Amino acid sequence: MELRHLRCFLAVAEELHFARAAERLHIEQSPLSRAIKELEEDLGVQLFVRTTRSTRLTRAGKLFLEYVPRIFTAVQQARDCVKAAANGFHGQLRVALSDGIPPSRFSMFLARCREEEPEVEIRLSEVPLAQQIKGLHDDLYDVGFAGSDEVGDGVSAYPVWNDPLMVAVPTRHPLLAHKRIPLEDVLRYPLVLGDLHACEGYARQIERVLRRVDQEPLIAERVASIDLMLALVAAGFALGLAGASQVAVSREPGVVARPLVGHTPVLTTYLLRLDGEPSETLARFIERVSNIESTGMKKPVVPSDPEGSEEIEP
Secondary structure, three states: OOHHHHHHHHHHHHHOOHHHHHHHHOOOHHHHHHHHHHHHHHHOOOOEEEOOOOEEEOHHHHHHHHHHHHHHHHHHHHHHHHHHHHOOOOEEEEEEEOOOOOHHHHHHHHHHHHHHOOOEEEEEEEOOHHHHHHHHHOOOOOEEEEOOOOOOOOEEEEEEEEEEEEEEEEOOOHHHHOOOEOHHHHOOOOEEEEOOOOOHHHHHHHHHHHOOOOOOOOEEEEEOOHHHHHHHHHOOOOEEEEEHHHHHOOOOOOEEEEOEOOOOOEEEEEEEEEOOOOOHHHHHHHHHHHHHHHOOOOOOEEEEEOOEEEEOOO
């Protein structure tokens, strides 16, 4: 079995069409079919059922597909590690990011990592929560940040940062008559929220807030990024729900942030890692994360109206 066999398998498994897979790989169909046949002979199983009308994965093929992308990830990480060593780095941390973590805190944290331990290369991967958890178990990542502590056995989740939850409102919207908006009033309007897969942890936290009111939300759209959410809010498409720091760093001038009535909910960012004793490099990384919170962050300032701003306690 060679990497070329796995590349061919992955292309066919994702396209489920030999002609399109061959075009994607820039090869003819005959060598592609031959590579798949060689792979099947090597494994001793049939990976595809192919007819004149369709191509589908067998059960063995579906199981094999779960492992092949991880092989390519591991190969790429090995290449990156070698290149890092050649460039003078003496260590590496593979960090997974999910759910659009607070940008201000994370940028400050990365700057401190570079300042205090410049010889350690930090490689970042943006992945959905489920992929992050699986990657931690499969040793594809050393540590991660996400918006959920529901991570299953073998992985520990530690709350590290809190971001006040804000209602993102288009300018000249009637809800801006409120300095703090009742949740019941928010639910009278369409909402744009995070995608349930791409922003799983964020979506869970928002769902808990929305359940405070016995009223079904009208969800106009689900998006994979906070930036797109705020763009839709600025366009007057719907209201949004996001962290104060996320709204503060937005470049959308047509968005105004308002807190909810009562105790302001927070979006919590969790640090995720495998159970057990961390390496010395990872232990220092985790301690540095804690110090970002304990040393005191500047409170995020978010626009509260076109003429001014309102400071929100984190």
